[in-house]
Amino acid sequence: MKNSQKLVTELIFGFGRACLLPILLVCALAAAVQATAQAPTPDSPAIEAKAHAMVARLTLEQKIDLLGGVDGMYTHPATAIDLPRFKMSDGPVGVRTWGPTTAYTAGAALAATWDPALARKVGEGLGKDARARGVNFLLGPGVNIARSPLAGRNFEYFSEDPFLNASMVVPYIEGVQAQGVIATVKHYALNDQEYNRHNVSVDVDERTMREIYLPAFEAAVTKAHVDAVMNSYNLVNGAHATQSEFLNLKVLKGDWGFQGILMSDWDATYDSVGAANYGLDLEMPNPRFMNAKALLAAVKDGSVKESTIDDKVMRLFRTVLRYGFLDHPQFDPADSTYSVADRAVALEGARESITLLKNEGHLLPLDPAKIKTIAIVGPNAYPAVTGGGGSSEAQAFEPVSTLTGIANLAGARVHVLYSRGLPNMDDVFRNTHWDGVIKVATFPSRDFTGTPETTTLTSFADNRQERRATEDRTQRSIRYTAGYKAAKTGKYLVLTSSQGWGGDEYKVLVDGNPLPVPPHAEGFVPPFWTLDLNAGQTVNVVAEYLPRSSNARFDLGIAYEPDLVAAEARTIAAAADVVVVAAGFNPPTEGEGNDRTFTLPWGQDALIEAMSAINPHTIVTLTGGGGMDTRRWLDKVPVLLHTYYPGQEGGTAIGEVLFGKHNPEGKLPVSFDRSWEENPSQPYYYPIKGADTALHVTETDGRKVDYVIPHVKYDDGLMVGYRYWTTTGKHPLYPFGFGLSYTTFSFSKLQAPATAASGTTVPVSFDVTNTGSVAGAEVAQLYVSDPSAKATRPERELKGFEKVRLAPGETKHVTLNLDARAFSYWDTAAHKWTIDPGKFVVRVGDSSESTPLHADVTLK
Numbered sequence: 001m002k003n004s005q006k007l008v009t010e011l012i013f014g015f016g017r018a019c020l021l022p023i024l025l026v027c028a029l030a031a032a033v034q035a036t037a038q039a040p041t042p043d044s045p046a047i048e049a050k051a052h053a054m055v056a057r058l059t060l061e062q063k064i065d066l067l068g069g070v071d072g073m074y075t076h077p078a079t080a081i082d083l084p085r086f087k088m089s090d091g092p093v094g095v096r097t098w099g100p101t102t103a104y105t106a107g108a109a110l111a112a113t114w115d116p117a118l119a120r121k122v123g124e125g126l127g128k129d130a131r132a133r134g135v136n137f138l139l140g141p142g143v144n145i146a147r148s149p150l151a152g153r154n155f156e157y158f159s160e161d162p163f164l165n166a167s168m169v170v171p172y173i174e175g176v177q178a179q180g181v182i183a184t185v186k187h188y189a190l191n192d193q194e195y196n197r198h199n200v201s202v203d204v205d206e207r208t209m210r211e212i213y214l215p216a217f218e219a220a221v222t223k224a225h226v227d228a229v230m231n232s233y234n235l236v237n238g239a240h241a242t243q244s245e246f247l248n249l250k251v252l253k254g255d256w257g258f259q260g261i262l263m264s265d266w267d268a269t270y271d272s273v274g275a276a277n278y279g280l281d282l283e284m285p286n287p288r289f290m291n292a293k294a295l296l297a298a299v300k301d302g303s304v305k306e307s308t309i310d311d312k313v314m315r316l317f318r319t320v321l322r323y324g325f326l327d328h329p330q331f332d333p334a335d336s337t338y339s340v341a342d343r344a345v346a347l348e349g350a351r352e353s354i355t356l357l358k359n360e361g362h363l364l365p366l367d368p369a370k371i372k373t374i375a376i377v378g379p380n381a382y383p384a385v386t387g388g389g390g391s392s393e394a395q396a397f398e399p400v401s402t403l404t405g406i407a408n409l410a411g412a413r414v415h416v417l418y419s420r421g422l423p424n425m426d427d428v429f430r431n432t433h434w435d436g437v438i439k440v441a442t443f444p445s446r447d448f449t450g451t452p453e454t455t456t457l458t459s460f461a462d463n464r465q466e467r468r469a470t471e472d473r474t475q476r477s478i479r480y481t482a483g484y485k486a487a488k489t490g491k492y493l494v495l496t497s498s499q500g501w502g503g504d505e506y507k508v509l510v511d512g513n514p515l516p517v518p519p520h521a522e523g524f525v526p527p528f529w530t531l532d533l534n535a536g537q538t539v540n541v542v543a544e545y546l547p548r549s550s551n552a553r554f555d556l557g558i559a560y561e562p563d564l565v566a567a568e569a570r571t572i573a574a575a576a577d578v579v580v581v582a583a584g585f586n587p588p589t590e591g592e593g594n595d596r597t598f599t600l601p602w603g604q605d606a607l608i609e610a611m612s613a614i615n616p617h618t619i620v621t622l623t624g625g626g627g628m629d630t631r632r633w634l635d636k637v638p639v640l641l642h643t644y645y646p647g648q649e650g651g652t653a654i655g656e657v658l659f660g661k662h663n664p665e666g667k668l669p670v671s672f673d674r675s676w677e678e679n680p681s682q683p684y685y686y687p688i689k690g691a692d693t694a695l696h697v698t699e700t701d702g703r704k705v706d707y708v709i710p711h712v713k714y715d716d717g718l719m720v721g722y723r724y725w726t727t728t729g730k731h732p733l734y735p736f737g738f739g740l741s742y743t744t745f746s747f748s749k750l751q752a753p754a755t756a757a758s759g760t761t762v763p764v765s766f767d768v769t770n771t772g773s774v775a776g777a778e779v780a781q782l783y784v785s786d787p788s789a790k791a792t793r794p795e796r797e798l799k800g801f802e803k804v805r806l807a808p809g810e811t812k813h814v815t816l817n818l819d820a821r822a823f824s825y826w827d828t829a830a831h832k833w834t835i836d837p838g839k840f841v842v843r844v845g846d847s848s849e850s851t852p853l854h855a856d857v858t859l860k
């Protein structure tokens with residue numbers, strides 16, 4: 001019963017929505033045609049008629065009620081027609097809203113696999129996990145572009161390249177939807193930073209949008225036929241995404257023919273009439289603006305047409321009918337919430353994604369027969385860090401940490417030693433020896449004016465005592481004043497934390513000089529600073545704190561950096577044959593609502609330096625959504641492995657890679673910069689000073705709220721990631737597409753037609769050979785250059801790739817087909833994709849900077 005139901009579901013959802021049960025055979029035959037379809041096909045007449053009949057039974061008010069969510073994660077029910085509410089869950093790395101689940105490799109890691117077939121398996125796993133929890137909508141995948149390494153949600157997204165994103169997201173969505181679960185591609189569009197994501201206007205030209213920021217959404221709609229899209233928080237060219245005529249009506253529902261449901265991000269709606277008229281179908285999590293009070297009046301005065309409301313309701317009804325949500329319960333007991341099969345998919349993802357960036361002297365793979373003792377240190381060694389922070393944070397059933405993964409692989413013969421290597425932050429706060437007492441003055445104002453209500457003297461700078469107080473501290477400002485006397489000469493770290501509801505602000509001054517703080521917004525990762533002090537030097541430290549919640553808390557501590565490294569870490573590093581330092585970010589330091597630092601979290605540079613000074617066989621594993629600062633220690637360590645956020649099986653995969661049980665095959669989905677300053681988006685990342693605009697919003701209860709809209713101008717344009725590096729001829733630390741293996745590969749015999757008709761498919765073929773002595777996988781990458789284009793184009797752009805698994809000595813012949821789009825650019829004047837006939841160059845290789853094969857192709 002279940003299998004036949006599944007087959008039907010897969011045929012219907014996998015092969016296009018026009019296919020209905022009676023015509024399954026035709027449907028299967030049509031599959032190949034559907035694969036190249038450019039827009040979703042309309043629903044069957046039967047679904048259309050049924051949806052119309054349902055709409056006809058509702059009053060205008062009942063219809064409007066369906067435009068806003070309920071209870072945080074549900075659509076609104078319509079009791080008049082027995083329509084239940086439909087359940088949602090956050091993704092995209094696990095079905096995370098309803099308890100423990102399988103945590104898969106996060107998006108950036110999945111992109112590093114360059115394996116679309118694996119993306120499909122992850123999608124299928126997520127779809128099954130969703131069914132097992134009765135979930136109708138999965139709120140994922142996220143496909144925003146990794147424009148800057150600071151963006152806190154890069155780990156959830158895929159890469160810096162639109163082609164790679166599109167290639168991975170299509171099978172992912174198909175996998176989810178084939179299980180009868182609606183995928184929701186997000187965040188549409190240009191939510192490429194977390195800093196001030198609610199208020200910022202991303203100002204960007206149409207060509208940049210079409211070529212860089214929209215293609216993954218476009219593929220999700222036109223190729224994967226995704227049935228839900230989520231609008232982002234930010235504004236685009238001055239209009240909130242939820243009321244962007246350009247994004248929603250012109251592009252999504254117009255050019256791409258999207259027929260599903262366009263929902264808002266949670267509290268991303270700012271206007272009733274604007275949202276209703278400019279494409280939003282569902283306001284989540286509740287109808288703050290698209291509610292009966294506002295929209296009944298709007299329909300009455302003609303500012304919103306009833307047919308516009310009907311269109312939104314029809315989209316919901318068509319979709320739920322198409323998925324059969326009214327015919328069968330969504331909960332499928334055959335799909336277990338705990339799944340061994342899904343664990344295997346999570347492990348595959350972790351294995352395929354781990355990217356070997358440096359392997360000096362072939363230290364890896366380790367030989368378990370020769371290694372007697374291995375020291376594992378670092379804050380990311382245990383417990384497992386499976387994903388970043390925020391709404392994607394899945395609680396995995398059995399996450400495998402780096403420590404346990406390596407220990408399991410090493411076996412009983414290898415002695416495994418462990419130390420966290422660094423203290424916890426609270427220990428630093430508690431152990432800071434201030435010079436005398438700290439004065440804490442609480443002012444009855446937000447600007448440190450007036451007579452302090454309380455002045456207390458304490459021995460350390462957290463206000464735990466005050467935290468217990470019940471008074472509302474959001475109306476207060478608090479100043480801490482202390483002295484700090486350096487015992488030794490050297491580097492000191494100043495650490496702070498504030499754990500309010502987000503949006504806490506503070507300033508730290510040392511001898512009257514303010515330490516630089518990142519711009520404050522929804523939240524931010526507490527920064528840390530380095531001071532160079534001489535033994536005996538005393539500095540005056542002042543912290544000015546503006547709490548935003550009544551249980552806010554602020555801490556401040558100073559530590560001599562070398563003393564942060566635990567003595568036992570030094571001891572075990574000296575005793576071991578190799579040291580593995582598990583460093584990088586984690587949910588508190590990289591996640592939703594915050595941008596992260598480019599530098600590693602505090603103390604980690606010192607830890608790696610100390611370990612490598614003690615033991616030359618120091619291996620560093622990094623966790624993070626993208627690049628980070630390695631300058632202090634990279635030339636001192638022989639091995640660097642990037643693990644992204646590998647999901648619940650990360651530790652096992654790391655162990656397998658270290659001991660050569662799995663040959664690393666991950667390839668960077670982003671360019672790794674040396675410094676944040678050299679990232680091409682850096683000059684354009686923060687809002688333009690003095691360009692803020694005002695936005696006046698009238699809430700439906702009549703309250704008027706004024707918002708300040710900062711404007712970020714994407715003047716880096718098309719020059720994102722490797723497009724910048726290859727066009728300027730400069731080189732990043734590690735290029736996009738790069739990753740080492742324990743074997744070697746060669747590329748040969750490139751064949752491409754010397755001439756071809758513009759608009760036809762151009763086949764490019766070549767051989768890939770494993771020239772080493774172990775089996776491995778290579779990702780053959782195909783880049784296209786357009787030197788004779790009339791418009792300025794990036795020097796090269798990825799337009800094809802294939803992962804090839806090869807035994808030692810084996811050769812595979814690969815053919816990649818370049819369609820018309822592979823040669824096109826967005827013609828700003830004509831508003832369409834254009835090919836300028838003339839010379840193109842196709843290049844094949846193993847990274848954006850290493851393309852040993854090339855050939856000219858002239859398009860006529």
Ligand code: BGC
Pocket residue numbers: 090091139186265266391
């Ligand atoms: C996030 C979305 C998420 C939603 C629901 C928002 O804060 O931006 O990605 O789906 O919350 O949890």
